């Protein structure tokens with residue numbers, strides 16, 4: 001049982017809370033974990049990624065070998081493509097479709113989404129809009145995590161419990177909203193499976 | 194106790210806390226910053242009142258740690274690799290004085306230059322200084338070896354270097370804590386001359402240091418951190434240092450390498466273990482994160498005899514960090530690779546935050562200086578270095594902390610007028626003060642902009658020693674009162690700021706202009722905290 005996951009996004013988009021939730025759930029299940037993060041210069045609005053590895057066996061490398069990731073979970077569509085060299089031939093791309101445009105030469109979004117759709121396995125969803133509709137604009141990353149949940153080796157209840165644990169300090173209302181966002185994302189993935 | 198998920202940096206900090214340190218001394222620098230921040234946020238550290246505030250720079254940090262060691266207590270100093278250049282003087286000389294209380298110096302290297310100007314390998318420094326070095330390969334080792342480092346330092350009375358690289362510093366994994374040691378009591382050195390490096394004494398101390406090397410090598414053989422694992426296929430023998438060992442193992446699903454493997458995590462190198470590998474194997478492959486230090490030593494100057502493969506013969510890339518794929522190729526295993534990056538993916542370099550005060554400063558400076566020929570703005574290291582990129586294209590240099598002012602002075606000495614320096618507040622107190630003193634003493638015609646955003650922005654917003662002190666420092670150094678100006682870098686102040694900068698560019702002496710407005714990130718953080726406290730109050 002193992003998942004090698006590339007988390008992708010732009011500095012400041014909160015990919016580390018996705019990692020924290022998967023990590024909490026995995027460790028609660030007694031799994032091993034290694035998670036390489038990006039700190040420093042790139043956090044100023046540059047591209048950021050995290051290699052998250054969970055396994056019931058000891059993990060050697062902090063970095064996922066190229067061509068071996070089980071999935072790319074991305075909070076930003078163009079960023080999901082940047083890590084294709086890491087994705088295994090039967091891996092999944094799970095990405096938000098709302099672009100984060102902070103560069104003058106951001107490609108045409110239609111073309112970006114076309115390439116996502118050319119991947120053998122993908123889930124695409126507009127996490128920003130979905131989160132707004134749930135009146136929880138900040139939970140876009142929970143939506144994309146929900147969409148990835150059917151492909152994780154972690155039971156969904158465990159993820160929900162981890163969300164409750166991570167956001168517990170912020171009160172029940174915040175927990176409920178994030179779990180709602182998680183479920184909404186999951187539904188999209190289940191329907192498109 | 195359950196395992197905790199810790200970054201490599203945090204594991205070191207926890208290891209140091211549990212080893213009974215009385216203080217950590219550091220200046221921020223990626224990838225070492227989180228070590229000190231972990232101690233700053235630690236409840237235990239607060240309860241024990243451990244020293245954990247930032248130092249002005251790495252040199253003052255290491256000297257502080259050395260003073261704590263002199264007093265018999267355990268001290269940790271932490272810095273990024275280029276910080277060790279700044280601290281080189283106390284580092285090399287602390288090997289000659291030796292330690293009293295345990296002294297561990299963390300050098301965090303950044304191969305592939307994720308957030309740095311170069312990728313120097315700190316193991317060269319420790320070898321040069323005759324300081325034993327530990328190179329953990331994972332987070333648990335980072336914790337354990339930090340503790341071991343303090344014991345080793347006290348046993349041999351030498352400082353110990355703990356060398357890590359970015360990947361370990363910023364990667365998280367489960368760490369098992371062990372018992373907590375009490376702090377040492379104050380106990381001054383038995384030999385009152387131990388720390389007095391007058392030549393006659395230094396010569397003696399240096400001989401002692403050289404004598405300690407045999408014992409330190411014996412430690413490298415016996416500590417258990419360097420391991421020899423035998424295997425049947427002796428056509429190849431592998432030396433894997435620190436993190437490189439993980440990348441080697443990643444390539445064997447059952448973690449069984451068919452060749453003998455010598456894992457190196459402690460230096461000086463354990464010669465008998467290397468000799469065994471040499472005697473038994475036809476070819477040696479050296480895997481090390483950083484520069485080919487071990488490879489060069491094994492190869493010798495003429496590289497005669499046994500074939501040694503590594504970074505020098507092209508088996509591995511000459512620069513940059515390693516990864517499992519690079520190691521696979523070096524082993525002759527099939528490489529794995531997914532689809533290529535689609536062409537439309539644009540690069541997304543880091544940039545100044547929206548609303549950053551540096552933007553307004555550069556807009557004014559660019560306009561003021563437009564009438565002169567280009568290429569006269571010497572800058573420094575910090576968020577404002579991003580002013581080198583479009584759309585600003587505002588600066589022409591970034592070399593080492595403090596270099597802006599002294600380079601501007603040197604160019605002015607050469608006849609370049611106007612000549613401008615741009616330096617951040619934290620960089621100014623790190624290394625710019627003495628540079629400015631040089632300019633004042635020589636009455637150099639330079640204009641210095643000290644961009645005061647009230648924080649150390651680049652590394653995540655740590656407190657800056659400069660806060661509230663810049664004007665007084667400049668006056669104290671002898672900058673003329675009439676040529677010290679404070680500006681508010683805001684779009685609505687553009688014309689006024691432009692006028693001041695344009696005027697001072699024409700002044701044939703030292704001028705200091707201080708654009709002062711808080712970093713947007715730290716400002717937002719404070720607002721959020723305030724809001725939270727208010728909510729709690731209700």
Ligand SMILES: Cc1ncc(C[n+]2csc(CCOP(=O)(O)OP(=O)(O)O)c2C)c(N)n1
Pocket residue numbers: 220221222223251273275276277279574575576577594616617618619620621646648649650651652657
């Ligand atoms: C010798 C050395 N130490 C530390 C660093 C890491 N570092 C780079 S920029 C910086 C902070 C600069 O702060 P400041 O000058 O206030 O500029 P700001 O980022 O706030 O704009 C630090 C600590 C370095 N590059 N070199």
Ligand code: SF4
Pocket residue numbers: 044544545546548549550551576646650651712713714715
């Ligand atoms: S972190 Fe602060 S100083 Fe750095 S770019 Fe952002 S606003 Fe400017």
